[in-house]
Amino acid sequence: MSEIGSSSAYMDDSASFESFQLDPRLLQAIKYHGFEKPTLIQSSAIPLALEQKRDVIAKAATGSGKTLAYLIPVIQTILQFKQTQPGESAGPKTLGIILVPTRELAQQVQNVLTKLVLYCSKDVHTLNLSSQLADNVLTSLLLDGPEVLISTPSRLLKVLETKSNVLAMEDLKFLVIDEVDLVLTFGYQEDLNQISGYLPLKKNLQTFLMSATLNEDIQDLKTRFCRSPAILKLNEEEISKDQSKLLQYYVKVSEFDKFLLCYVIFKLGLIKGKTLIFVNNIDRGYRLKLVLEQFGIRSCILNSELPANSRQHIVEEFNKNVYQLLIATDDTEYIREEEEEEEEQKISDTESSEQTASNTSANETKKSGSRVKKDRDYGVSRGVDFQNVACVLNFDLPTTAKSYVHRIGRTARAGKSGAAISFVVPLKEFGKHKPSMCTTAKRDEKILSRIIKQQSKLGFEILPYSFDLKQVEGFRYRMEDGFRAVTQVAVREARVKELKQEILTSDKLKRHFEENPQDLQSLRHDKELHPARVQQHLKRVPDYLLPEAARQDKKKIGFVPFHTAKSLKRKNKVYKKGNKRGGKSDPLKNFK
Secondary structure: OOHHHOOHHHEOOOOOHHHHOOOHHHHHHHHHOOOOOOEHHHHHHHHHHHOOOOOEEEEOOOOOOHHHHHHHHHHHHHHHHHHHOOHHHHOOOOOEEEEOOOHHHHHHHHHHHHHHOOOOOOOOOEEEOOOOOOHHHHHHHHHOOOOEEEEOHHHHHHHHHHHOOOOOOOOOOEEEEOOHHHHHHOOOHHHHHHHHOOOOOHHHOEEEEEEOOOOOOHHHHHHHHOOOOEEEEOOHHHHHHHHOOEEEEEEEOOHHHHHHHHHHHHHOOOOOOEEEEEEOOHHHHHHHHHHHHHOOOOOEEEOOOOOHHHHHHHHHHHHOOOOOEEEEEOOOOOOOOHHHHHHHHHHOHHHHHHHHHHHOHHHHHHHOOOOOOOOOOOOOOOOOOOOOEEEEEEOOOOOOHHHHHHHHOOOOOOOOOEEEEEEEOOHHHOOOOHHHOOHHHHHHHHHHHHHHHHHHHOOOOEEEOOOOHHHHHOOHHHHHHHHHHOOHHHHHHHHHHHHHHHHHHHHHOHHHHHHOHHHHHHOOOOOOOOOOOOOHHHHOOOHHHOOHHHHHOHHHOOOOOOOOHHHHHHHHHHHHOOOOOOOOOOHHHHHO
């Protein structure tokens, strides 16, 4: 969603922002933040919205500039309304509502909107309803009459039902539903139906429906919210040129060897740049983090049970290159494709019912009495703006081909190159190593065949990749040693410990961080969680395990410390002075 880095493939050289006759303050903010030329979707949608006052249904890929395509008309319309309705009639009123599927996307839209109203913030006030606000604070902010509300459908509906007396929408000018396909996939159809009852008449309301795909499901929303909409589709050939910079590989591997290959890949630095690792459940994420920690490889966790403030901060720090390795739990997979559902019915009624339960799990989460409360408005594979990701590693293969597309879409964005690697467990290897087993791996080969078929239709190829097992095998006994220390009890304890830490940080320190934003730099999310048995010797790789090329050039591999460079230097000085402080010496240094 980062339009600043929109690929040149989406740019429209024949247009300019000046040609849209925008308010000078809005135009100044656009130029200040580096938006030089409009993209294809922007040059098409903005005139339709501002000059012809048409409703717009737009299909465009991630990174093509969809967010600015609707935010610029929203802001321009509000500024024009303020100029034509001076005095009290132009006082605090809600004039625009932007609905998104996840909290993370709501915050990102808020960030872009804040940039655009830099020079007109007195006339355009915004409020993100999806941010966790106390009830009395929310009431106070709504009474101020923010011109633009950003929210998930469920959160907006709750506010409309409980605070309709302080939220007046009779003058509403704009309704935007971003990522429409995902909004419907997440089960928000009923929420949208109820929200429509609170909206003013269609003739006074201009609607934007933005999506990466257009299908039959959108027809009901089109009928309910739009009147004679213009339907825009970005040039598919230009999209293909941009996506061709993504290299895709799959690796057929046993369940335990997933952990072994991760150890080798990240310890030997086989992937340069930031990596986003997807796992299929929360426990898997913590197990992988603890296993990598055994070898001095640090990472941070992102999942639905962490507080929203922590999730937002983790994404921001990852984008700032504070973390190089992020393990994301994509446990909100409600996406089902029609052809897949048909095939599932042919396989067995049991599997079909299980997938149906998966589709409705978002609604059931609120009702169920499960031990861990997950955030219905959470989403990782879609919506979250991960920047400059060099590689997406599907540690666990997604459960649908469509989910695969959303995951790999986190890399090779905005004209940059990237790679996607997927671990695939052959059916004959499934269940052989119980501690490392993931139940979804049973269908890996079937999902892989669908992914290959899907990508070939789009003109892309997924290539098999084989590691040199002779070089990898030498690391196996160390992985077995490290893996044994990460018991199920250790995983549960680590999960509870991190959740407690993040809740404390989120609730107790939220106001402090708002007043002292510089203190956020000292807040880290990739601290050691420590399994029951910590083995320091595993963090170093002996020379005899390295490939010959790495032995000759030792700069190619190094210890990944949990400590700062300064603290590491102080420790080394202590060892060189004969350990005068009385601490333990390092026996491994005597074996050279």
